[in-house]
Amino acid sequence: MNSGESEVVRELRETLGDQAVRSSSEDIIKLMQDESWLSPVLQRELDRRNAKEGAKLGVQAVIRPSSEDDVRQMAAIAARHRVAMTPRGAGTSNFGLLAPEEGGLIIDFRGLTGEPEVKDGSVRAPAGTLQGKMERAARDKGQEMPVLTTTYSVATIGGWLCGGHAGLGSSVHGAVWDGLVEEVRVVTVEEKPRTLTFRGHEIDPLLHTFGTVGIVTETTMRADPLHEWLEVVGFFPKFAQASAFVQEISNDMRYRLRVATAQDEGLMPGLRQLSSIMQPGAGVLLIIDRDQFSDASKLAESHGGSLVEWQVWKPTSTGKPSVAQMVYGHRMLWVKRYLPEAAFCHIYYDADRPDETVRLLKERFGDELLFEMKFIRSPWMLRALGIKNGDSLPAALCVVRNGSEHGKVDEIHAFCDGAGIKYQNAHTNVIEENGLFSNVEPIVRLKSELDPYNLLSRGRLRSAVTRQ
Numbered sequence: 001m002n003s004g005e006s007e008v009v010r011e012l013r014e015t016l017g018d019q020a021v022r023s024s025s026e027d028i029i030k031l032m033q034d035e036s037w038l039s040p041v042l043q044r045e046l047d048r049r050n051a052k053e054g055a056k057l058g059v060q061a062v063i064r065p066s067s068e069d070d071v072r073q074m075a076a077i078a079a080r081h082r083v084a085m086t087p088r089g090a091g092t093s094n095f096g097l098l099a100p101e102e103g104g105l106i107i108d109f110r111g112l113t114g115e116p117e118v119k120d121g122s123v124r125a126p127a128g129t130l131q132g133k134m135e136r137a138a139r140d141k142g143q144e145m146p147v148l149t150t151t152y153s154v155a156t157i158g159g160w161l162c163g164g165h166a167g168l169g170s171s172v173h174g175a176v177w178d179g180l181v182e183e184v185r186v187v188t189v190e191e192k193p194r195t196l197t198f199r200g201h202e203i204d205p206l207l208h209t210f211g212t213v214g215i216v217t218e219t220t221m222r223a224d225p226l227h228e229w230l231e232v233v234g235f236f237p238k239f240a241q242a243s244a245f246v247q248e249i250s251n252d253m254r255y256r257l258r259v260a261t262a263q264d265e266g267l268m269p270g271l272r273q274l275s276s277i278m279q280p281g282a283g284v285l286l287i288i289d290r291d292q293f294s295d296a297s298k299l300a301e302s303h304g305g306s307l308v309e310w311q312v313w314k315p316t317s318t319g320k321p322s323v324a325q326m327v328y329g330h331r332m333l334w335v336k337r338y339l340p341e342a343a344f345c346h347i348y349y350d351a352d353r354p355d356e357t358v359r360l361l362k363e364r365f366g367d368e369l370l371f372e373m374k375f376i377r378s379p380w381m382l383r384a385l386g387i388k389n390g391d392s393l394p395a396a397l398c399v400v401r402n403g404s405e406h407g408k409v410d411e412i413h414a415f416c417d418g419a420g421i422k423y424q425n426a427h428t429n430v431i432e433e434n435g436l437f438s439n440v441e442p443i444v445r446l447k448s449e450l451d452p453y454n455l456l457s458r459g460r461l462r463s464a465v466t467r468q
């Protein structure tokens with residue numbers, strides 16, 4: 001017990017016990033860390049706030065509930081005291097989500113875990129369970145999760161649903177809004193909290209909305225029949241050939257893929273993990289059903305390239321670097337090692353003319369930009385971005401070599417606005433600025449039911465309504 005503690009922290013300690021409530025500066029600062037350094041824009045803003053407000057940003061304590069009952073008691077106390085709460089999983093997200101605008105409490109959900117329950121077609125687990133643990137449990141029963149964040153070995157399922165959106169498998173199965181989540185349980189933030197269950201599209205406003213809408217305590221995810229996945233690296237003389245291969249393999253529904261992504265010639269030297277097989281030119285990173293390797297190789301040859309087997313994918317480390325940790329969010333890590341001043345822009349190409357988008361950007365920015373290209377088969381994202389042509393979204397990670405330069409990321413986004421190029425802004429932690437939510441009304445409505453005092457992740461949803 002600390003005599004300087006606020007009434008709310010004392011009450012939480014009395015109710016949940018000392019082990020569940022940490023209020024030392026060391027504990028608080030440790031739990032506020034995430035991966036936002038990947039955005040120079042967010043990092044600059046955090047540095048500015050830390051200098052002005054101190055590293056704790058007014059946070060009073062970290063709370064670690066270990067049961068849904070703990071969550072209900074905590075929510076009741078927070079609601080009565082009107083104290084802000086920032087949910088936290090493993091802290092792997094990179095959007096500045098663990099830098100609360102109004103201090104309050106950080107809620108560490110990693111204690112809310114348990115053995116995943118696998119049924120035919122689904123896997124259920126508490127929100128603090130690691131996604132990799134759910135995948136292993138599903139695989140033990142001949143099934144798998146259709147989409148995994150590349151951080152699956154450390155990230156929680158609740159954190160992925162509330163903070164992430166796509167990953168390994170998205171080129172076939174889309175993003176979190178596309179039928180991957182069957183059911184979630186949510187505890188409301190009220191003096192008398194309720195526990196509610198949401199199914200199907202009722203869940204949508206809770207997804208990728210930065211923990212603003214409700215406290216997720218349990219998730220039931222869709223499970224599909226298991227595949228044996230092969231990690232493969234492709235080499236092509238030019239990026240245009242690599243991306244033509246990726247476009248064809250991603251849009252041919254006979255192929256079962258976890259990922260197919262084309263890499264610009266200028267990015268390939270950064271893939272030092274693959275130095276033992278590296279070849280000059282552009283590349284492709286591929287995870288494909290093992291039975292389809294031979295067909296995929298023939299397709300690569302028809303585009304002037306060749307494929308090299310790397311290893312069979314496993315949900316636990318094999319000791320050899322995995323292609324699964326070179327794609328989606330993970331490519332930011334190897335690119336930053338190679339180009340420390342880089343920043344990333346998430347751009348969506350015109351499905352009918354993907355090369356045209358690259359041409360426009362290259363014409364304006366030249367070698368300042370390096371490209372990666374993949375496809376996300378997400379009906380939800382296509383609708384959200386107002387894209388009517390095609391049923392798969394060509395997505396690019398655009399690497400901005402000098403992106404740490406003040407104003408550079410804004411300049412790229414402004415050019416995209418002018419040229420009608422769609423993008424998702426990964427340099428903001430405000431839902432309205434993200435680019436995927438042109439209509440926040442359903443999010444605002446559900447939040448006002450589940451969190452009427454606007455205590456969760458305050459500031460991330462600017463349009464939130466606050467009951468006094």
Ligand SMILES: Cc1cc2nc3c(=O)[nH]c(=O)nc-3n(C[C@H](O)[C@H](O)[C@H](O)COP(=O)(O)OP(=O)(O)OC[C@H]3O[C@@H](n4cnc5c(N)ncnc54)[C@H](O)[C@@H]3O)c2cc1C
Pocket residue numbers: 034035086087088089090091092093094097109127128148149150151154155156157158159160161162163164165166167168209210211212214215216217327328329330331332333457
């Ligand atoms: C190297 C790297 C690779 C990545 N790859 C991917 C990728 O492939 N796909 C992808 O989608 N993302 C990716 N990310 C982003 C992030 O890792 C994932 O989204 C991850 O699943 C987040 O889980 P977490 O447990 O770390 O959540 P955190 O980062 O702790 O939290 C994420 C958000 O969820 C909220 N939250 C957490 N738990 C709950 C809960 N129980 N109830 C309500 N809100 C909650 C938090 O408030 C926060 O807003 C990557 C990030 C990095 C650094």
